[in-house]
Amino acid sequence: MSPNSIYGYAGKILWLDLTKREAKKLELSREMARDYIGARGFGIKILWDNMKKGTDPLSPESLLVVSVGPLAGTSSQSASRWFVVFKSPLTGTYFRSVGGGYFGAEMKFAGYDAIVVSGRAEKPTYVWIKDDNVEFRDATRAWGLTTNMTTELLKEETDKSARLITIGPAGERLVKISSIQSDDQRSAGRGGGGAVLGAKNLKAIVVKGSKMPKLFDEERFREAVKEEIQTYQKSPALEGFRALGTAGVVDLFYSLGHNPSFNFMQREFNGIDNYKADVFPRYIIKRGGCYGCMISCWQFLKTTDGPYAGFFWDKPEYEALWSFGSNLGNANLEAVMQANMLCDKYGLDVISVGSAIGMAYELYEKGILTRKETDGMELRWGDPEPALEIIRKIALREGIGRILGEGTKRAAEIIGRGAEKYAIQIKGLELPAYDPRAAKAHGLSLVTSNIGASHNMGWNYFEITGVPKDGKQVDPLSIEGKGELTKYVQDETAMYEVAGKCTFPADFVMFTRENLAKLLYYATGIEEFKNPDYLMLVGERVYNLERAFNVREGFGREHDTIPERFVKEPFPRTPAKGQVFELDKLLDDYYKARGWDLKTGKPTKAKLESLGLNDVAKEINAE
Amino acid sequence: MSPNSIYGYAGKILWLDLTKREAKKLELSREMARDYIGARGFGIKILWDNMKKGTDPLSPESLLVVSVGPLAGTSSQSASRWFVVFKSPLTGTYFRSVGGGYFGAEMKFAGYDAIVVSGRAEKPTYVWIKDDNVEFRDATRAWGLTTNMTTELLKEETDKSARLITIGPAGERLVKISSIQSDDQRSAGRGGGGAVLGAKNLKAIVVKGSKMPKLFDEERFREAVKEEIQTYQKSPALEGFRALGTAGVVDLFYSLGHNPSFNFMQREFNGIDNYKADVFPRYIIKRGGCYGCMISCWQFLKTTDGPYAGFFWDKPEYEALWSFGSNLGNANLEAVMQANMLCDKYGLDVISVGSAIGMAYELYEKGILTRKETDGMELRWGDPEPALEIIRKIALREGIGRILGEGTKRAAEIIGRGAEKYAIQIKGLELPAYDPRAAKAHGLSLVTSNIGASHNMGWNYFEITGVPKDGKQVDPLSIEGKGELTKYVQDETAMYEVAGKCTFPADFVMFTRENLAKLLYYATGIEEFKNPDYLMLVGERVYNLERAFNVREGFGREHDTIPERFVKEPFPRTPAKGQVFELDKLLDDYYKARGWDLKTGKPTKAKLESLGLNDVAKEINAE
Structure with missing residues (x-):
């Protein structure tokens, strides 16, 4: 390993300047690895540090970060998700969208923990990354094609076994609800990332890599993975998930009011x-x-x-x-x-x-x-x-x-x-396919999520699937304790996502925090990762930094709101008949749990400093 | 080489019995190679010998032959076409349809000059041929899929670099105008071959081969190919064809009345x-x-x-x-x-x-x-x-x-x-995109073609593109000498097609008969092939055998007809204004040129015997 490299990480951030057609490789610092772990964590950290307040998401100045976690490309399970972090042209907020498949692992094999897309190409372009070699290529031929046809064409132009993410005709046309798709048709669907790339004239990023990540303690890592697999195998949800994935719950969730x-x-x-x-x-x-x-x-x-x-x-x-x-x-x-x-x-x-x-x-x-x-x-x-x-x-x-x-x-x-x-x-x-009236903490998560009504950034499994919290069943219709519960799930999701993990197994409690700590420590050798509580702290840190990004952009309590349908129209059928969403009470409770200002919804100085975000507190004038 | 093998040929005919799920490998006889050369020639010979009069094309008893010529898989140009020969459910006649791409060469590499499909599988089946290994496989998953999706699925199930021909939803449903498509989307479009395979419950034939054909005289063969390439390069049509293929002539042909x-x-x-x-x-x-x-x-x-x-x-x-x-x-x-x-x-x-x-x-x-x-x-x-x-x-x-x-x-x-x-x-x-009123020999070819109004089985380049015949320009509107001219082009097409050649270069005179003789002789060592006139004779033999097949099925002069539009409605615009198609005169002239009976349109005994088809003459009671 090179002196600067860190176990588990690829060690490089690839900064693409489309305007200049330049690719810079920046060393990943040990500090950043420690404080933000990776994936969703790297995304917000890079965005916060480099994207000025008020930047138009569709301008050359806006940034889009594609990032993976330190477990990407390893044998750790469900850990090679690729995250896309950007300011959304749809919401004006910070945004993170995430896809699965093989692109994340390939990006790691090519040697990158994150790819930052900046600038604007003069004409349709795609980037072809083969390990250290980075080319800006003419995408005129692919421009206008659907994502699957783009995949076909660009694999022919590069390498049949390459992996890629691309936009379709919608992203090219700056449609605000356009997605980014991988060659294996996984979608980073939400928030209009497609339009951000479209505005940059970037049709696709094609990657082929050959370097396996080096791990700090391979043997113990393997043991930790074995343990992880045992947890999966014990889960009653495993076989159902295998059989049908998320399609297996449609009528069940309907009967729950969703x-x-x-x-x-x-x-x-x-x-x-x-x-x-x-x-x-x-x-x-x-x-x-x-x-x-x-x-x-x-x-x-x-x-x-x-x-x-x-x-x-x-x-x-x-x-x-x-x-x-x-x-x-x-x-x-x-x-x-x-x-x-x-x-x-x-x-x-x-x-x-x-x-x-x-x-x-x-x-x-x-x-x-x-x-x-x-x-x-x-x-x-x-x-x-x-x-x-x-x-x-x-x-x-x-x-x-x-x-x-x-x-x-x-x-x-x-x-x-x-x-x-x-x-x-x-x-x-x-909104995704959940009714806030029928699951109050889940609704609260939608209301307060840093990206708007996300379907998976704080999915309240205690309410939806009935997992007991501290041994007790949670009543989805009650509002009691829902501020704390919402915070808990949001931070936990963030914790798993800085590690690049998939939310599905997280939602069905197939991960344990203790196992995650082992995986991260044996992969990277970073001492702090040994401690599960530290990981949860990073989750909270990342969540607060995302919130701070939104605060800097002018978002506050008045934006943590919900369509009047949920507040005024009682839920008409079982099992939530008559229910409405108690917005204000829930919000107060949540801000308290978060340590945020009740009036403005802004993280307090104390909270931010407790998370090591002193500079951030200063920049948003936290009190 | 094995004692029975013949240079240039794969040497085997693969006989698939779908009913019994049996694959037999028959030795190709030297006699058959000599008399029918290959491809279209083998197709009709196998059909004539093995398919009883009156067989329902959609019954288990019907046969479909996929065949290639002795030049398939070699460096000879445009010579790896795959021919599909069968009795058509659309016309009730003998039929040959033909596709390009890579399937033909792959079939040769796998070791087969022809694949005969017989019987009917109990349930959807595809055949996976990897050199000598032949498997009948369940096609339930692929059944119902479009041709492109079938290709994707079956390549995954077999070998990504395999080649295949398949039917789509239309063939499965026995649509009479359904095609057979290759993985590279070349079509054996005409005559309802898709329905024939559909009736056999055969979704696809997937092939992967590893054997290059052995040639009789490799060095001289290479010389002959070099000569062939020079002829291509000298052709004024080459660059246009390269640029746009057949799409380059749409408005030109319109101006010619087509x-x-x-x-x-x-x-x-x-x-x-x-x-x-x-x-x-x-x-x-x-x-x-x-x-x-x-x-x-x-x-x-x-x-x-x-x-x-x-x-x-x-x-x-x-x-x-x-x-x-x-x-x-x-x-x-x-x-x-x-x-x-x-x-x-x-x-x-x-x-x-x-x-x-x-x-x-x-x-x-x-x-x-x-x-x-x-x-x-x-x-x-x-x-x-x-x-x-x-x-x-x-x-x-x-x-x-x-x-x-x-x-x-x-x-x-x-x-x-x-x-x-x-x-x-x-x-x-x-009818294809030519108006018989604006090109009389071309129309006559449509009228008399053994498969019905074919777009490429006797394409009269003298009339359509103005190539001089024996130094003289041919007037497309005149009927004089058109019987002989039609026969000439039909037999010539057959000659090129028994060699597995593409009709496009033939239509634009990029082949010479002398060069073809060299290619075939140096490939196979069969003495007769040295003589260009012999090749033309095989063309005529094959053409007459196809005709005999139709005669045996009950076709005669009364079926060599044309819709009344062409006979009664004068052509309304330039350059053929006022023209009609003079059916009877043209037909008499043609039969005379052919040596066929004027009343019945049946080949005479003398003609058939002159082509070595004595048994055939007997079977159809030729006089």
Whole structure:
């Protein structure tokens, strides 16, 4: 190893300046590794240090960080996620989006813990990284192609076994709800990362690496992985996850008050049986999984008849099964499969797209949108055909798609006439498939999340799957203690994500903090990592730094809010009948638990300093 | 080499019995090699010897032969085509369809000159051939998939570098105008070969080979190839072909009276400028070519906007640019690209599909079809949208597609009410993009072709591209000497095709017969091949044997006919204004040239015996 290198890490941050077509390799400092661990931690640290307040996310000055954790490319399980961290053109906040598959490990093999994308290329460009060699290449040929066709073309131009992340036609057109997709069709879907790359004229990052990460204590590391695998194997969720991934819970979650129907109006949805777990197996023709993950939760579904016949594609995850399913009152699973595929191909976020379409359907029902504004389409609950056409229109910025592609918040403002009420979003990010009225801490997590209503940045498994907290069952409808509970899950998610871990196993309690400490210590040799409490502290540190980024951008308590539907319209069906979301009480409780100012929602000086963020406290004038 | 092997040949015929799941390897006899050379020659010889009169093409008893020539897999140019020979469910005649790409060479490398498919598998099956090893494998997973998705799946299941031919959803559903597609999207499009395989429950043949063919005199063979390449290089057509392939001639051929507009009504077509050669380059993002062909006439076109945005695909060839273009009065090139892609994916013949749709458009204009029968669609000339939907319906046998997928002849019979008049077909095979009224020998070739109105089995380059015959220009509108000229081109095509050669270079006179003789002799050492006249004799022999097959099936002069449009409706525009097709005169002239009976159209005993087909003469009671 070189004198500066650190076990477990690749040791380099690759800084791409698209304007100058320059690639710099910066040494990763031991301090940064210790304080932020990696992945989501590196993302916010680089963003905080290098991106000025008020930067337009679509300007050359904005940055987008792709980062992995110190366990990426190792045999540690579900640990090679690639994180994308940027300021979102959709929300104006800090943002982190994350994808799986093989890109993360490949990036590590090529020798990089993070890739920072800056500047703006004059013309469509892609970056081809083969170990130390970095080329800025003309992407004119690939520009305009769907993500899968881009993959085909760019692998031909580089190396068939290379891995890549790319944007689709939507990102090129700066659609605010555009995604970044990997060659294996994993999505960093949320927040409009596709548009950030599109604005930089960067079509794709293609990577091929040959260096295995060096570990501090290989033998003990292997032992820790063995222990990790045993924990997975003991989990009652393992087999279900393997069989169907997140698609296995659609009707169950509906019965819990989630998988919210009809744009969160939560009317009874008669089609729910078409999404039962036993419906899927007949479609499955192939399985797969991410690098280094024994769960292997990918299934590929085949459609053989009707309008969508002839393809196989990754199954829609729970969120897409909702956003194009019960959210639209649509009982046609095959149409959902089609919608999901179109979003992947065009490079669109399935949650935000489905939500925007759900809003349009409700606005149409209420007469706020008419056929004049829907390009002649009738938007009737249960009819998926217009939804499929709208997906294309969103991707290509045509007609009504031009408006809906701005996200529900901005789209509703453009439409006016009271449409805002039906935009189901927080800080501009569309809600995922959980109803805050039916799970209060989960709702609180959506309200306060640093990126807006995230589907996986603080997923409250105590409320959703009924895992006991300190031996006691948590009542999802109660508001008691929910501030602390929310903070706990948010920080814990952050902890796992600085290590580059996947949230699915975390959500189903397949990780233990003690095991994570072993993995990180034996991988890196960094003494602090031995202590599980230190890891949780880093989680909290990262969470607060993200919050500070938002504070610097002008966000405060007034933005930790929720659409009035959840506050004013009682939940209409079992099991949460009559429930509303008690916003203010929950928020007070949360800020207290966080050690943040109750009035402004700003982290206090004391809190930040306790996390070693003294400079940060100064910069945001924390008191 | 084994004692039985013959230079140049793989030496084996692989006989697949799907019913018994048995693969037999038969030795290729020296006699068969000498008398039929290969490819198209082997196809008809095997069919004639082994397929009983009156066999239902979709029964287990029917055979389908995939064959290559002795030059396949060598460095001889454009010589690795794979031929598919069978009795057509569309026409009831002998049929040969042919594709390019890499499958033909791979089949030779695996050790087979021909693969005979017989029987019927109990359930969806594919055959995986790795050199000597042949496996019958379950194709349940691939069943229902488009051809491109099948390729993806089956390469994963076998070998990423394997080559394959497959059917799509159309072939599975026994659509009469379904194709067979290769992994590199070359089509054996015509005659319903897809349905023949579909009826056998055979989804695909996947091949991987490792044996280079052994040649008789490698050094002299290389010299002959060098000479061949020089002929290519001297051809004025080479660069144009390389640049655009068959897409370069669309507007030129229109000006010659071809690329017939509006289902051969030949009204002025204002959109023709959208198909000019200079329109294509802006779409091209990739090029390619078949194994061992210096022309490399493949281009891949990209669409970046509008309803079909985001893909690249092989360019439509001349015929598809017609069948979905001027044939439908459609000026939207991108819609043609889409239609072409859909046909490739579903496994459909672009000519027959476009022609069936053209007929439907004309029937709709004439009020013979109404919206009740078109599933509510308005079929208006120039509007490609219904055409795209009909393609899907044909593939999946839905609504009007169920009827049109039978081919124009049968579809018109089903529709009745005088529709037959608008079915532009000969012996049930839809006409390609040439108007018999504007090129009489070419028309005569369509009328008399052994497979029906073929686009490439006797392409009269003297008439179409103006190559002089024996130093004299041929007037396409004259009928004089056209019997002899037609025979000449048909036999010549057969000669090149028994060698496995591509018809494109043949049509543009890039081959010479003398060079072919050298190639075949130095490859195989078979003395007879030294003599160019012998090769032409084999061409004629094969042509007559194909004819005999049809005679045995009950075909005669009455089937060598043409739709009344060409006989009764004078050609309306330049350069063939006022012309009709003089069927009877031309036919008499042709039979005379052929040495066939004028009344029955049957080859005479004398003719057959002069070709060494004494047994054949006996079997069809030739006089």
